[in-house]
Amino acid sequence: MSSFNPKSVFPRRTPGATPALRAPKGALSIYDPAYLGLDARDRAVRVGLMYRNILIGGEPGAGKSVAQGNIVAHAALCTDVDLILIDGKIVELLPYAPVAKEFVGNDMTKALRVLRGLQTDLDERYLHLARTGRKKIVPGDGFRAKLLCIDELAYFTVTVGTKDQQEEFRTLVRDIVARGRAAGIITIASTQRPSADIVPTSLRDLFGYRLAFRCATDSSSDIILGTGWASQGHTAVDIEPEALGVGLLRAEGGFPRRLKTALLEDHHVNQIVRRAAHLRRAA
Numbered sequence: 661m662s663s664f665n666p667k668s669v670f671p672r673r674t675p676g677a678t679p680a681l682r683a684p685k686g687a688l689s690i691y692d693p694a695y696l697g698l699d700a701r702d703r704a705v706r707v708g709l710m711y712r713n714i715l716i717g718g719e720p721g722a723g724k725s726v727a728q729g730n731i732v733a734h735a736a737l738c739t740d741v742d743l744i745l746i747d748g749k750i751v752e753l754l755p756y757a758p759v760a761k762e763f764v765g766n767d768m769t770k771a772l773r774v775l776r777g778l779q780t781d782l783d784e785r786y787l788h789l790a791r792t793g794r795k796k797i798v799p800g801d802g803f804r805a806k807l808l809c810i811d812e813l814a815y816f817t818v819t820v821g822t823k824d825q826q827e828e829f830r831t832l833v834r835d836i837v838a839r840g841r842a843a844g845i846i847t848i849a850s851t852q853r854p855s856a857d858i859v860p861t862s863l864r865d866l867f868g869y870r871l872a873f874r875c876a877t878d879s880s881s882d883i884i885l886g887t888g889w890a891s892q893g894h895t896a897v898d899i900e901p902e903a904l905g906v907g908l909l910r911a912e913g914g915f916p917r918r919l920k921t922a923l924l925e926d927h928h929v930n931q932i933v934r935r936a937a938h939l940r941r942a943a
């Protein structure tokens with residue numbers, strides 16, 4: 661069997677995309693779109709990550725971690741972004757820990773410390789924007805992009821820690837999602853509990869991309885995609901239970917679009933992380 665080639669899954673840089681500064685040969689840029697999978701007509705689905713946030717929800721085992729892994733794998737190969745990974749389950753994002761700036765497992769104290777650091781960073785970035793009279797961070801500003809990935813929002817907002825810690829976690833995440841886009845800080849958050857207490861509308865609406873895998877109820881599906889979509893026939897309840905990795909992607913106010921994510925097996929991930937480590941050392 662031929663060996664897996666990360667270049668075949670993560671295509672070469674998009675012509676015209678902003679080049680990564682001093683990127684080693686073969687590196688990707690976070691300004692390049694990330695490959696997520698195929699749509700119902702077998703067309704490639706790519707998502708631009710820079711200046712965007714992504715919310716992923718759905719039942720346990722429906723495909724959230726695989727989708728999130730595709731995005732983190734893309735970002736790992738981009739030498740112009742720092743990865744900040746918070747994974748209450750530890751095992752989903754752990755393979756990427758060697759190339760992450762921060763990796764937090766099921767540790768609320770550390771998660772809060774890392775989020776507070778990101779908030780301080782945000783403040784500095786906005787000061788810079790105010791001083792330079794601009795509205796968003798661009799390459800050459802001296803600020804690296806950051807990708808914050810939180811696997812299982814509910815773990816940190818209702819399960820572990822004290823009520824005060826959970827509230828602080830919610831407040832920090834909301835601020836980072838709300839202000840991060842222009843400041844070059846991208847957030848990807850997933851939850852297997854798409855309910856109003858975990859993802860209130862005011863938080864959901866800050867995410868430009870929403871990806872709903874199979875949900876138990878129309879209201880759970882709407883909590884991810886946006887109110888009213890189920891009544892118009894766009895509901896993740898209709899995704900067959902055996903259709904693993906199939907979800908509805910709603911991008912920036914558009915219609916939900918059915919897609920099947922690409923599946924990276926463990927050995928693919930190991931190869932990607934080795935290559936990412938090499939590229940990052942060379943950058």
Ligand SMILES: Nc1ncnc2c1ncn2[C@@H]1O[C@H](COP(=O)(O)OP(=O)(O)OP(=O)(O)O)[C@@H](O)[C@H]1O
Nearest residue numbers: 719720721722723724725726852904905921922923
């Ligand atoms: N695109 C895909 N193609 C084929 N199989 C897939 C795909 N996505 C997911 N699966 C299968 O479904 C399993 C569960 O997927 P995944 O771990 O992403 O679910 P999850 O929604 O994150 O679950 P949990 O909430 O329990 O963490 C995977 O281990 C894999 O076997």
